[in-house]
Amino acid sequence: MVTIAAIIYEPGNSIKNKTGSWRTFRPILDNEKCVKCENCYIFCPEGAIQEDENGNFKIDYDYCKGCLICMNECPVNAITKVREEK
């Protein structure tokens, strides 16, 4: 059932609602080439890129929408794209 005016009463619903389903291209981050400049982390509009405990950058595909801004901003071409397969 849709609530009145589609108001969302539960906080944190984005944990349930994954937004990574509409991606056409999937960015692939190569940690071998990465120089840890953090550009992709800063520019990703979805906050889908995080640094893990080993200091490597990782893309969370549950929320990455495939805009490829990260690929565009990476100074060393450590991010490439592949077509998303359903």
Next chain:
Amino acid sequence: MCEVKVITGTSAAAEAAKLADVDVIAAYPITPQTTCVEKLAEFVANGELDAEYIKVESEHSAMSACIGAAATGARTFTATASQGLALMHEMLFIASGMRLPIVMMVANRALSAPINIWNDHQDSISERDSGWIQIYVEDNQETLDSIIQAYKIAENEDVLLPVMVCLDGFILTHTVEPVTIPKAERVREFLGVYEPKHAYLDPDRPVTQGPVGVPDCYMETRKQVEEAMERAKKVIKEVNEEFAERFKRKYGNGLVEAYNLDKADTVLVAMGSVCGTIKYVIDELKKEGKEVGLLRIRTYRPFPKEDVRELLKDAENIAVLDKNISFGFNKGALGIEMASILKNKKVCNYIVGLGGRDIKIDDIKTIINHVEKAEDDTTLWIGLKE
């Protein structure tokens, strides 16, 4: 008990907002609405009304501010006219889609070009499909009473829709009439405290209002607005009854007002202040032994289809007066709607009073003579120059 003041329509609207004890007023002045928000500024400045008065840079912002305020659960008021209402267009849909019970006074005025500050209904009629309840009043007393009623209608949990109370620019906004002002406590009793269950700002109960409505849920929200409009018909009638009990003033059944309909084969259908002139003509004709009726549409949205069908079932000649025109169809909005619900009847449409052109007693008589002789449904522009 109460006080009688001789005031303009805009002052009556401001008095009503004060009596409703609104929390937030957002205002941008536009003729002929200006004197309403000026009066409210005075009330707030004098400490007569404890409300947040937000001065904004346009009507688009005025409605935006009202939406923001109403989304926190505040009782909100604004007023506009003509181009200002048109500038609000985008925000009007957001207010109704978010189900915010905002009340707005609309001083009906023609739309440009050519620039015209005088009265017709083109401005609010153009917002017909915005999901706002629309009430068209006949005089200044009804302006005050309808704004008070509007809060009770809008805030009803079966409704939760914004309401515009439309009064004719200059004809009512700038004309003084005696208006009975009820006591504030009695209005407070009538309205009660607004405790929103759906739209509020509370850090302990976080909500997301106005989210993305993907194709998966958007259509359902539109259906909800339509269903709320349907339920509003009953609520408007009940509020009108309850208001009559408490304040001894009544406006038909809330949706429509019938005047001398019983014996009349010829019926005029109209909205707003012109109904006063029509009633005068009806009384004059009655003295000559001729029975003509008036069906005043008070609530244009939701449209009182059932009442109209019932009340006009015996009418033979139906003349619909419109102070607006749907270009390319050569009928006014009311004319189109009446024709669509009265399929086997003769419904003629008369375009009157655009841009403040006077609607004279003789014009009403011309309409009556025309509709009685008309063979089929026609549209006639009244008072045009050769």
